[in-house]
Amino acid sequence: MLDMHCHIIPETDDGAKDMNITLKMGKKASQLGYDCILATSHYIIPNNQLENKEYLERIRKVNKEFEKNDINVTVYPGNEIFFTNDILGLITSKKVCTLANSRYVLIELPLYTRVVPFNVFEEFNKLQDAGYVPVLAHPERYDFVTESISNIYQLIESGVLMQVNIASITGKYGSNAKRNVIRMLKYNMVHFLGTDAHSVSVYSDYKRAMKKIKANIKSEEIYNNIMYGNPSMLLKDLPIPIIYPDM
Ligand SMILES: [Fe+2]
Numbered sequence: 575m576l577d578m579h580c581h582i583i584p585e586t587d588d589g590a591k592d593m594n595i596t597l598k599m600g601k602k603a604s605q606l607g608y609d610c611i612l613a614t615s616h617y618i619i620p621n622n623q624l625e626n627k628e629y630l631e632r633i634r635k636v637n638k639e640f641e642k643n644d645i646n647v648t649v650y651p652g653n654e655i656f657f658t659n660d661i662l663g664l665i666t667s668k669k670v671c672t673l674a675n676s677r678y679v680l681i682e683l684p685l686y687t688r689v690v691p692f693n694v695f696e697e698f699n700k701l702q703d704a705g706y707v708p709v710l711a712h713p714e715r716y717d718f719v720t721e722s723i724s725n726i727y728q729l730i731e732s733g734v735l736m737q738v739n740i741a742s743i744t745g746k747y748g749s750n751a752k753r754n755v756i757r758m759l760k761y762n763m764v765h766f767l768g769t770d771a772h773s774v775s776v777y778s779d780y781k782r783a784m785k786k787i788k789a790n791i792k793s794e795e796i797y798n799n800i801m802y803g804n805p806s807m808l809l810k811d812l813p814i815p816i817i818y819p820d821m
Contacts, residue, residue, distance in 0.1 A: 576610040576805035577603060578673075578737050579680065579711060579768025582649060583632050586624060587616040589772040596636055600645040602777040603769075610809065611649050614680050614711075614768075617670045618656040626668050650674035650809075654711050657683050657691065662700050672706065676811035680737065682711040688721045695732060702733055707814075712739045712770060714754035715747050723754070726763050727819055735804075735814065737766040741776055743790070744783045759790040761819045765804050792820075 581589020582599050590596040603611060613633050615624070629651070636649050651671040655661055661681065664670045672679050679701060683691060698708045710729065713736050718725050726736065739747065742755040758764050767787065769776055791797045807814045 575607045575801065576612065576809065577608050577769050577771070578612055578709075578766040578805065578808075579614050579654065579739070579770045580611050581613075581615060581654075581770070581772045582611055583613045583615050583629070583636060586629070586632060589615065591773075593636075593639060595773060597639060597643055597645065598774045599771055599777075600636075600640050600647050600649075601643075602774050603771075604645050604647050606777060606780055609647055610805075611647055612652040612673050612680075612768075613649050614652045614654040614673075616656065616682075617653040617664070619658050626671070629671070652680060655679065655681050657681055657694065657697070659693065659697065661697060662704055662706070665701075665706065666704075673709070674809055674811075676808055677705055677813075678707045678709050678735070678808050678811075680709050680711050683716055685715055686717050688717045690718050690725050690729070694729075698729075698732065698734055707733065707735060709735045709737050709766065711737055711768075712742065712747075712751075714738055714742045714751045714758060717750075719754050720750040723757055723761070723763075724821075726758065727761075727821060730763060730816065730819055733816060735765040736763055737768050738764045739770045740767050740783045740787065741769070741779060743786045744779050746776075746779075755787075756790055759787065760792070761821050762792060762796060762817065763819045764791075764800055765814065766808075767800060 652673040
C-alpha cells in the first residue's frame with residue numbers, strides 16, 4: 575500500500591522534526607499496512623527550496639535508517655509543489671521531484687480562493703503537453719471546491735487527478751473539507767488517498783477515517799482502484815485512464 579502524500583523527511587519542511595520522528599512515522603505507517611511512501615516535502619518559492627542532490631541524499635538516508643530499524647517501508651522521492659507559473663521549468667531543471675520519478679506531479683493550490691486561479695488550466699496544459707500528469711493535493715480543502723464541486727469536474731475532465739487527505743473525512747480540516755470529501759467520493763472524483771502526515775499524530779485516527787472513506791465509496795472496484803490500482807500504475811509510470819465523475 576502506498577501513501578501518496580507524506581512529510582516524512584527530517585528537518586526539511588514543517589514535517590518530521592528529526593530522524594527520531596521519521597522513524598516513528600515509518601513504524602506507524604508500516605503497522606497500518608504501508609510499504610511505500612512518497613516523500614512529498616513542500617516546495618514553495620521562495621521558501622523550502624533545497625538543492626535536489628541534498629534532498630535525494632536525505633531520502634536515501636531515511637531508507638537506510640528504515641532498513642537498519644527493520645521498518646519495511648520504501649520511501650520514494652516527490653515534492654508537494656505550491657502552484658507557481660513555471661512548474662515545468664522547475665521539473666526540467668530538476669529543482670523539484672515528480673512522484674517516484676514518474677510522469678505524475680503533486681501540486682498544491684492556494685486554500686482560500688473561491689475561484690480556480692486563472693492560470694491553473696494554462697500551467698497544467700503546459701505540463702500535460704510535456705507528458706506530465708498533474709495530481710492535485712487535497713482538493714477537498716480548497717474554497718473553490720466548497721464554492722462549487724463542478725470546479726473539480728472541470729479539472730478531472732482536463733486530465734488532472736485528485737489526491738484526498740484521509741483525515742479530511744473525520745473533520746481534521748473542518749466541516750467544509752469533510753463535506754467536500756464525502757461529495758467527491760460519492761461522485762467518483764477521487765484517484766488517490768494520502769495521509770499528509772507531518773508527524774505521528776495523524777495516524778492515531780487513521781482506522782476510523784479509513785472505515786468512513788470505505789463506507790462512502792460506491793463499489794469495491796472503485797475502492798481497489800483508489801487503494802491499489804492507481805498507486806501501482808503511478809509507481810510503474812503507466813497511464814491512469816480518466817474516468818469521468820458520476821454527477
Ligand atoms: Fe502536504
